[in-house]
Amino acid sequence: MSNNDNEFERIDRFGTFSASWDCLASEYGADFISLAIAEMDFETAPEVKQAITNAAGHGIYSYTEVFPEFGQACANWFERRHNWSFGANDVVFTPRIIEMIAALCTHVFPKARIGTFSPYYGPIIEVVERSGAHLTELLLVDDGFGNWSFDAEQMRESFTHIDVFILTNPHNPTGKLFSYEELVSILRLAEENGVVIISDDVHCDILRPGKQWIPIAKIAGELKSPVKIVTCVSPAKSFNVAGIETAAAIISDPVLRQQAREALRAAGIHNPNFFALPTAIAAWNSDGAWIDRLNVHLTSNLNYAAKRLVEVEGLRVTVPPATYLLWVHAPDLMPNREACNEVIKTTRVVFGPGENYGSQWSGYFRLSTAVPHATLQEATARLIGKFQALQ
Ligand SMILES: Cc1ncc(COP(=O)(O)O)c(C=O)c1O
Structure with a gap:
């Protein structure tokens, strides 16, 4: 894990009309984790703020x-x-x-x-x-x-x-x-x-x-x-x-x-x-220094999540060369949207079912990793626990 945890730390986003957090809270309860939307859970660069x-x-x-x-x-x-x-x-x-x-x-x-x-x-x-x-x-x-x-x-x-x-x-x-x-x-x-x-x-x-x-x-x-x-x-x-x-x-x-x-x-x-x-x-x-630090954090997060997820039999995922997204193949564990929704409901980790990215992509799901390390650790632990139970 990277050592810039303080910069990319947890900020409470409830009460900001957030599409990721406020919108989903009523559906999944306060302890859900949103990894569904391509956005990040940390403050922008200091010069932008x-x-x-x-x-x-x-x-x-x-x-x-x-x-x-x-x-x-x-x-x-x-x-x-x-x-x-x-x-x-x-x-x-x-x-x-x-x-x-x-x-x-x-x-x-x-x-x-x-x-x-x-x-x-x-x-x-x-x-x-x-x-x-x-x-x-x-x-x-x-x-x-x-x-x-x-x-x-x-x-x-x-x-x-x-x-x-x-x-x-x-x-x-x-x-x-x-x-x-x-x-x-x-x-x-x-x-x-x-x-x-x-x-x-x-x-x-x-x-x-x-x-x-x-x-x-x-x-x-x-x-x-x-x-x-x-x-x-x-x-x-x-x-x-x-x-x-x-x-x-x-x-x-x-x-x-x-x-x-x-x-x-x-x-x-x-x-x-x-x-x-x-x-x-x-x-x-800006001089781009913040983006450099961000990329270190995101790469560390992607490496961590991919390494944990591939431990599960039936999941295939690799760290992509760009973006903070993981596109995971899980054809047996979550073959369709209904199966994804069941996992989302029970883990309260929200991600994007493959069909959101084209009708033929059932069996895949997309996970954003642009969150603090601790949030990602908790989310992967919940998902892995559920996948193991499904086997
Ligand atoms: C490939 C791609 N294009 C565009 C967007 C959205 O950009 P905008 O909000 O400027 O329309 C996203 C957001 O996730 C995206 O992934």
């Missing part, structure tokens, strides 16, 4: 606008942290990534044929389908050792009948980081078939030591690819500020960028939340 506190101190919370400092802070972060350069003017503010994708699907690509990998982050696929798009799911396949890949032939065939491909890199729920070669192959297929890529890279800062996230748009720039790409990023996951609603789409193509701006306006999305700009600017202008 300070920026929000300063903003809160003003007393007038009226309309705000997007100023150039936002795009500049975003560009600075990705240059410094990920060695990806783009112009501050390429950055389009959006409160949430889901809103940007919904607006694009409704107003820029209406009723389009959209491809994506399955499993997937359900709420975004829900807005894609609700927009009237025709969805093609491409299955990711596990080699049995936690390495997820896609079938090149299936991809080649699918790309001939889609207009837009939604990539999630790092991938939720598997935690896969797409390799340079994989991204080049996706880019080439998009090029050959005139497919636009939306890359949802919200989890890009949460990485295991030595692992690197490669944005597909960076490769496209280097290879001078004509493929149009929207890259969605945000401090929401990295700095645990999802409730502030501050995110960005990086779009180097000026026509698509303007279309994205118009789409947001058509959806009635303008004037950021009062705290949105101070939060994102403080996060992206």
Whole structure:
């Protein structure tokens, strides 16, 4: 376990209208543990908290606008942290990534044929389908050792009948980081078939030591690819500020960028939340030391939980290269949603049943480990006890 327990310690979140805690408490009782939602149970970075506190101190919370400092802070972060350069003017503010994708699907690509990998982050696929798009799911396949890949032939065939491909890199729920070669192959297929890529890279800062996230748009720039790409990023996951609603789409193509701006306006999305700009600017202008410490804590948590869970016969899980999520295969112990719900009810540890990430993923479940060590220890102990009883 890491030695930064004090920084990533238990904070009582009840009474904050929390989606994870207050919402579930009435259903499961006060001693439940929420590992179901991709958010963290600790305070944001000190410089971000300070920026929000300063903003809160003003007393007038009226309309705000997007100023150039936002795009500049975003560009600075990705240059410094990920060695990806783009112009501050390429950055389009959006409160949430889901809103940007919904607006694009409704107003820029209406009723389009959209491809994506399955499993997937359900709420975004829900807005894609609700927009009237025709969805093609491409299955990711596990080699049995936690390495997820896609079938090149299936991809080649699918790309001939889609207009837009939604990539999630790092991938939720598997935690896969797409390799340079994989991204080049996706880019080439998009090029050959005139497919636009939306890359949802919200989890890009949460990485295991030595692992690197490669944005597909960076490769496209280097290879001078004509493929149009929207890259969605945000401090929401990295700095645990999802409730502030501050995110960005990086779009180097000026026509698509303007279309994205118009789409947001058509959806009635303008004037950021009062705290949105101070939060994102403080996060992206920070030196990243807090994220480094956070990644140490999360890696330690993932190692701990995976090591404990694989002791149970019938569970298969590996530590992913990115995200704080574990995607666990438990086909015999929890073959479907009902079995998951029974385990949740009796352990009072709440996690995401596999079907939340695509109908064919029964037998899997997703666990967030972004909690204090002690909470994770208690949660894994409860789950392991239950699984042993089920054997
Ligand atoms: C892959 C992915 N994209 C987007 C989001 C949500 O982002 P937002 O709240 O900005 O829509 C999540 C949240 O879990 C996610 O996992």
